[in-house]
Amino acid sequence: MSTMSMPSQAIPKDDARPFVEYAFVKGHFAWGYFWFMFAIIGGFLYAGQFLQAYLLPGIEWLSPGRVRMIHTQGVAYGFIANCFLGALYWAVPRLTGQRVTHKYLGYFILYAWNALTLISVVGILFGEAQALEWGENPVWIDPVVLVGLACAAAQFTPALWKTKGKLHYVSIWYFSGALAWTGLVYFMGNFGPEYWAVGTGGAALTGLYIHDLVGLFVTPIGWGLMYYFVPILINKPIWSHKLSLLGFWGLAFFYPLQGIHHFLYSPIPMYAQYGAVVTTIAIEIVVTTVVINFFATLRKREAFMVNSLPVRWFYTGMILYFITCLQCSFQVTLTFQKIIHFTDWVVGHAHLVMFGVFGFWIMGMIEYLWPKVTKAGEWYSNHLSHWSYWLMGIGLIIMFSTLTIAGLVQGYLWRDLAVFEASISASVPFWWARYFSGLMILIGAFITAFNMYKTAEMGRAK
Amino acid sequence: MFENAKTAFLFGGIFMFVVAYLWEGYLPLSHLNEMKVETMEELTADVLPEFEELAEVYPKEFKEYYGEPTSEAMAEALILGKKVYTQEACWHCHSQFIRPVSNEATRYGPVSLAKEYSNEMNYPHLFGTRRVGPDLIRENGKHSNDWHVAHFYNPQMVVPVSVMPAYVWLYDETVDPPVPNKKGMAIITYVQWLGSWLNKDGNKLNNTGKAPLADEIETETDKKLAELQNGDSK
Numbered sequence: 016m017s018t019m020s021m022p023s024q025a026i027p028k029d030d031a032r033p034f035v036e037y038a039f040v041k042g043h044f045a046w047g048y049f050w051f052m053f054a055i056i057g058g059f060l061y062a063g064q065f066l067q068a069y070l071l072p073g074i075e076w077l078s079p080g081r082v083r084m085i086h087t088q089g090v091a092y093g094f095i096a097n098c099f100l101g102a103l104y105w106a107v108p109r110l111t112g113q114r115v116t117h118k119y120l121g122y123f124i125l126y127a128w129n130a131l132t133l134i135s136v137v138g139i140l141f142g143e144a145q146a147l148e149w150g151e152n153p154v155w156i157d158p159v160v161l162v163g164l165a166c167a168a169a170q171f172t173p174a175l176w177k178t179k180g181k182l183h184y185v186s187i188w189y190f191s192g193a194l195a196w197t198g199l200v201y202f203m204g205n206f207g208p209e210y211w212a213v214g215t216g217g218a219a220l221t222g223l224y225i226h227d228l229v230g231l232f233v234t235p236i237g238w239g240l241m242y243y244f245v246p247i248l249i250n251k252p253i254w255s256h257k258l259s260l261l262g263f264w265g266l267a268f269f270y271p272l273q274g275i276h277h278f279l280y281s282p283i284p285m286y287a288q289y290g291a292v293v294t295t296i297a298i299e300i301v302v303t304t305v306v307i308n309f310f311a312t313l314r315k316r317e318a319f320m321v322n323s324l325p326v327r328w329f330y331t332g333m334i335l336y337f338i339t340c341l342q343c344s345f346q347v348t349l350t351f352q353k354i355i356h357f358t359d360w361v362v363g364h365a366h367l368v369m370f371g372v373f374g375f376w377i378m379g380m381i382e383y384l385w386p387k388v389t390k391a392g393e394w395y396s397n398h399l400s401h402w403s404y405w406l407m408g409i410g411l412i413i414m415f416s417t418l419t420i421a422g423l424v425q426g427y428l429w430r431d432l433a434v435f436e437a438s439i440s441a442s443v444p445f446w447w448a449r450y451f452s453g454l455m456i457l458i459g460a461f462i463t464a465f466n467m468y469k470t471a472e473m474g475r476a477k
Numbered sequence: 478m479f480e481n482a483k484t485a486f487l488f489g490g491i492f493m494f495v496v497a498y499l500w501e502g503y504l505p506l507s508h509l510n511e512m513k514v515e516t517m518e519e520l521t522a523d524v525l526p527e528f529e530e531l532a533e534v535y536p537k538e539f540k541e542y543y544g545e546p547t548s549e550a551m552a553e554a555l556i557l558g559k560k561v562y563t564q565e566a567c568w569h570c571h572s573q574f575i576r577p578v579s580n581e582a583t584r585y586g587p588v589s590l591a592k593e594y595s596n597e598m599n600y601p602h603l604f605g606t607r608r609v610g611p612d613l614i615r616e617n618g619k620h621s622n623d624w625h626v627a628h629f630y631n632p633q634m635v636v637p638v639s640v641m642p643a644y645v646w647l648y649d650e651t652v653d654p655p656v657p658n659k660k661g662m663a664i665i666t667y668v669q670w671l672g673s674w675l676n677k678d679g680n681k682l683n684n685t686g687k688a689p690l691a692d693e694i695e696t697e698t699d700k701k702l703a704e705l706q707n708g709d710s711k
């Protein structure tokens with residue numbers, strides 16, 4: 016079986032409950048987009064600090080460091096988690112032929128998750144942060160987050176497991192794996208370094224956590240959704256089922272081992288660092304096969320890149336994914352690490368992957384689903400959607416490339432023992448470029464927010 | 478069987494996760510855990526001269542916040558200082574480890590060793606992944622208290638190109654010039670403490686860039702860890 020198309024199971028006729036709960040897709044997308052705006056306004060504010068132009072100075076609870084933490088927390092828990100949940104509410108029932116576990120559980124997750132995010136943000140602003148990257152939400156809220164994650168697993172896993180037959184479509188493995196991983200990752204990452212593993216050992220666990228949150232939560236759900244949406248939108252089965260098998264199991268095998276590459280040349284024992292470097296390079300090879308699979312699928316359907324905005328978002332994201340992975344297999348080597356670690360290069364990389372890949376995929380999903388779930392049928396303005404695509408796309412590329420160069424400049428100046436101030440002065444032009452590219456992204460984001468609002472209004476009027 | 482939701486969950490999800498944590502988590506931890514975790518009492522057995530200096534320069538305020546510059550008072554200041562460091566996300570702009578590459582030993586001081594982090598101040602560690610500003614693990618003695626007092630109040634007053642935020646709320650602004658408040662004294666104590674263990678008893682270490690400084694390595698465990706750390710990373 017080299018091609019395996021998606022299952023389309025019969026839905027029992029005597030059950031009047033809606034099969035896909037539009038309210039949850041819509042609710043999670045709306046909240047997710049709200050957090051997206053919130054988070055990037057935070058990022059933009061913080062970027063001003065680098066230009067000695069922080070817009071709200073001298074206010075304790077809006078201190079730049081705190082705003083930086085809500086930027087990344089807002090992106091991860093507000094934007095990405097919400098939008099992924101929304102997309103799962105659409106994809107899982109259709110893929111599996113099963114309803115999600117329960118409607119009330121759905122309402123509970125929707126409100127509880129966003130309340131949690133809000134409490135975390137307020138907690139961070141009022142000085143309750145935990146000193147763990149991606150885990151800055153206050154330590155007292157971590158157990159509640161775990162309950163939230165367990166609820167999400169309870170909502171989707173039964174449907175995935177009940178899927179008929181023994182051979183399931185690739186998206187189902189990705190979702191199933193991710194629902195197992197996320198809670199485990201969160202538990203180890205937030206409690207390990209805080210209570211059980213001191214200092215250097217804690218850093219080893221933090222490394223695993225920083226990376227696993229991207230690799231075992233965001234990446235598998237993102238790819239699972241791509242395997243679902245792309246074939247449907249371009250009306251063609253995925254090119255090779257075997258390659259998708261390699262992609263998933265490669266990820267499951269190598270990804271969890273890589274985290275310590277965030278702390279290379281630290282006092283963590285070298286064998287653990289080597290293990291991380293080798294598996295990181297291995298995964299880059301594996302993910303390249305995934306990208307190849309998707310581009311082979313696109314063959315003879317290239318016109319969709321031009322005509323269909325969702326497909327264009329998806330494939331732009333995939334091109335950027337390929338760049339991310341190529342970049343990563345270089346930057347993870349000890350040679351590159353000497354120069355680029357601690358610099359803006361890494362920040363460029365983070366924006367490329369979190370926004371350029373997963374953010375763009377989410378934009379594509381919103382583009383495709385929002386008119387459907389609001390019952391408007393079409394966007395208020397396609398024109399505005401295109402503006403948003405170009406502003407965000409160009410903005411991101413400027414941001415990524417300038418930060419990458421800035422990283423090299425900083426790294427070499429540090430190695431050459433220039434006074435620290437020299438590296439600051441040399442970075443300022445690049446930080447201005449980031450500021451303006453950030454502004455482009457922000458404008459693009461506002462345009463889509465307006466468009467979404469108007470589209471929802473059209474839907475209500477119908 | 479590899480194309481099934483349950484296998485993906487149980488084998489891919491849970492089993493592979495556990496394998497990874499055994500390999501990249503438990504294994505290094507099992508080595509690192511041979512080190513003793515120093516308690517707050519041990520860390521503060523000798524009171525930092527910089528902490529005592531704060532008591533001399535701001536006698537009235539210091540007395541109000543911390544009483545006498547004792548070990549207990551210093552422990553309190555360190556814990557509060559770390560809290561400020563956490564809530565202001567200083568650790569998103571400053572790292573706390575020196576690598577054996579890129580001339581960092583020349584710029585900052587001796588390469589970091591695992592045992593320096595094996596103490597109660599490192600739950601959780603504050604290694605950091607970004608250097609908007611310089612590394613701070615060798616900060617002790619680089620600047621005077623007065624420098625820090627001016628710098629935290631307004632970094633650009635001291636370093637005009639600085640992009641570090643001003644932390645005016647760490648000061649009592651009702652007096653002129655403003656005096657560090659309890660949190661302000663705590664953060665100064667904390668940054669002065671970083672690396673102070675190397676500067677004790679006139680034991681100024683030379684910046685050779687070699688991590689395992691022979692006279693610094695006391696126990697067998699330390700020696701083994703230093704070897705594991707720097708195997709052949711040069």
Ligand code: HEM
Nearest residue numbers: 055058059061062090361362365369370374453456457607
């Ligand atoms: C208006 C656009 C944006 C601006 C101006 C901006 C700005 C920033 C700044 C200044 C930082 C701190 C960098 C540092 O520590 O040196 C940062 C970090 C980060 N941002 Fe953004 N950001 C924007 C949009 C986004 C988006 C859309 C995402 C993801 C969807 C994102 C994800 C991240 C991540 C993951 C980090 C952590 C980077 C690291 O620690 O290496 N940002 N951002």
